[in-house]
Amino acid sequence: MYGASPEFHVKMVRFESGEHFPLILGRDGVPLREPVFFFEKDRHFAFNTLDGKARVVAMVHDFLQERGIDLRGRVRQGLVLKILEATSLKNRLRAIGPRTVLIRERQQQKTRATPKIPIVGGHEGSHRRRRAAQYLKWSSERIRDELGLPVAERESVKSELAKLKELLVDQAKSMAQPLLPALSMEQSFVLLDAIRPESPTNPFPSQQFRNFVLLLAFWETGLRKSEILGLEVGDLSPTGVPPTLKLVRRPNYKKDTRARPAALKTMPRTVPITPVLHACLAYYINEHRRKIEFTLRDQGDKAGVKRFKSHAFIFVGARGAPLSSSGVQKIFATLGMRIRELPAQFSPHALRRTWNDLFTELSAERLGPRETQIREHLMGWVRGSRQSAHYAMRTTQRQAAEVVQQMQRDWVARWKEMKECQRT
Template identity: 30%
Template sequence: MFDFGKDGPFTTKVVRFKSGERFAMAVDGHGMPVDWPVVYASVSLRARGLMLSTMRKEMDAVCLLLNWCTVRGIPLEHRIESLTLFSLAEIEALRIAFRADLRTARKRASGDKSKDLPEIVGNGHWRNRLQACADYLVWRVNDIILRLDIRDPRRFEARLMVDKLHEWIVGDIPVYENDLLEGLNEEQREILVRAITVGDPSNPFKPRNQVRNEALWLLYIDGGLRRSEPLVIKTRDVRLGGNDPGLTVHRNADDPKDTRAQQPVTKTKAHPVEFTDRLHDALDAYIVGDRRTYENAKTSPFLFLSQQGKPLSIGAVDAMSLELRKVPGLPADFSTHVNRRTWNDKLGEAAEEIKITPEVEKQVRNHAMGWTRQSDQGTRYSRRRIRKRAAMILDVMQDKLTRGEAE
C-alpha cells in the first residue's frame, strides 16, 4: 500500500445532522475533517443544493486529489497559495491516476488476485472525477485571487490559469450514451408480472415477502417510478379509497425520520401516481393485511418495511433485481430502471391509440414523471417506440420504391 504519511489516506465521510441533513466531507487518516475541502463542501457544494450522492462523488474526487498529491510529495496547499499548481507532466500523471478503478486497487491490496477485475473506470466516470477535481482547484485559486492586491501583477496570470484549468485537467474525453437501451417487450413484460405474482411458480422471492414485493414491483411496472421513489413513500401518501385513489411521491431531502445510512431520495418534483387495478389491489393486500405482520408497522411512517421492521433499503431492492435476473426470459441486466423505460413505451403507445397531440403527450409524461413542463427527458425513454416507428417508415419507403420499380 502507499505510504500516505501521518495525515492520509483521505476519505469521504457522510455525517447526519439532527435536522436530518446529510453532509459529505473529507477526513484524514485520523478521521479529522480536512479544512479547505470541508469549507468547499459547505459554501460551494451545499449551497448548490446537490443530492448527497453527487456531493459524495465530488468529495471522493477531492480526496483522490489529496491522496495523489500526498503520495507524490506535492505540497498542494503551498502550490495553490503560490499560484503555481502543476506542470503539464504532473497534470498528465494526475489524469492517468484519476482513471484507475479504486475498487480494484482495494481488492488487489487485500490479496484478491482475480484476473477479470477492471483496471480503469469508464470515460463518463473518469470525466466526472476530473471535472470535480478541476472545480475544486478553480474555487481554491479564485479565493487566492480575491485576496491579492488589485495591483498585484499575478492577478492577470492567475485569471488566465483559472480559465485554462478545466481544459488542461479534464481535456476532451468522449462519452457516448448507450442508444440501444430499451424497455421490456411484451413477452418479457408478461414474464416479469408472473414472476412477482404471489404464489406463482416462477416467483423467486420467499413466501414471507411476496405480498410486499408484488406491491413494490408493481409501482415500478405500473407506476414507472425510479428505484428510490417507492422507498420514500409513507403510508399517509397513499389513498386506497374515495373517488381519487392514488398516491403522491414527495420530495424528501434531509428527512429527519429517515435514519437509513444510504437515504433513498427523489430526483424530481413531487408527482402523483395513478393506480391501475392490479396496482391498487396489490397495495390494498399489502397495506390492509400483510404490512401489519412486519415489526414496527404501527410506528414506522414508511410504506415498505424490512423483516426487521426498518424502512426497506436500496440494497434490498438491488438484491431483488439480482433474483429477478435469474428468471428465464428476463434480461441479464434487468433492473428497476428497465421498467421506467417500459412504462414510457406504454404511455407512448396509449397516446397514439387515443390520438392525442405530441405536445399534450409530452405534458402528461412530464407531469407523471415529475419533470419540468418543458423537459425533453421523455425522448430518452422511448427508444423502442422510436425504433418501431423507424421500421414502419422504412417499410413504407421500401414498398413505394418497389412499386415504383414495377411501374
C-alpha cells in the first residue's frame, strides 16, 4: 500500500548540547516508548544515519499497526511474524517517500521518461531490510526478557527471529547500485559557463555570486555536500599562504541550527585548492556575505541579524541562516531543469564523480603508485578503502569501451587491407 497515509512519523529533537535524537511520533504527537530505548545505544551515530534508521522503525510500526499485529502477544506465544507477513513487510519497505516522488516527477517532466515503479533502489532497499530486521530482533528479545519466558518459548522466539532474518535479509540479495552520472568534459564547460554571474544562461535571479562560488567549490574539490556546507570562515587559509580548505569534525555543534546539520562524514583533513577558488571564496566572504547583514539591518530584521551573527559558516541564506541541505538541492535541481545539457538528476554527488573521473585521467601518468593514496586523502577515505576503485570505475568502463572500439577499427582496417591484397 504505497499510497497509505502513515500512522507514525519521525521527529528529530535537538538537545541544548547540540545532540540530535530521533523520536517516533503517532498522529497524536505522543512518542513511542520502545524506539527511545532502541536508539539510546546509537546516539553517537551521524545525523543522516539516525534519521534513516528512524524512518525504517516508523515504517515497521506502520506495518504492525496496519496489520493489527500485537508483537508482545506474539512473543508471549513464542512467535514473531508469519511468512506472508514478513514478505509483505519486505515489500512495504521498498516504498518511496514523497520527496522522491517529487524528484522523479521533475525528472520525467524534463526527459519525458516512462514513469518508474514507486520503489526504492536495491541498495537502499537492502539497508532498510537490515535495519527492520535489527529493530524487530531487538524489540522481540526485549519483550522476551521482560516477560521472563520459559526455555521452550525463548528458543521458539530465537528460531522465529532467525527465520525472519533469512526472509528479510539473507534471501533478498542487494542489487548492484547503479553508478550515478558524472559530467562529461562538454557538460562541465556548459555548467561553468551557465553559472557565471551575469551569464545569459544563469538560471538564478538572485544570489548569483554565492551560487557560482558554491558550485565552483563542488566542481574543483569533489567534496561532499555536508563538507562544503560545514565550512566556516576560519577554515579558509589566510591570504599569503598556500590556498587550502580545512575540514574539521564538529560533532553536536551548537552553532549549527539547521534541521540537517552539516557533518564531516569521514576523515578530518586539509585539502589544497587553486588560487582562483581561494580568491572567489575570499571575495564572497568579504563582500557578498557581509552585505547580507547590512541588508537585514536595513530591513529592520533583528532576528535575521541575530541569526547571521550566531554562526561563521561560509555559505549563508538570504535570511542570515546557514545555507541548508535542501537549499543546495534546490540549486542543483534548478540547474538540472533549466540547463538542457545537464542530467535531470544533477546533484552534488555528480560533481564528486566528475572530480574523480578527471583525477583518474590526469593523474595516471604523473602520480603512478601514489595516485590511490593521494585520492584517499583528498576524498577523506580511510587507507585501503574500496571507494577509490569504485569511483574510478566509470573511467575504467569508458576506457574499456574505447579499447574495444579501437580493436574493431583495427580489425576492419586489416580486413580491408587483406581484401585489397587478394584483389592484386
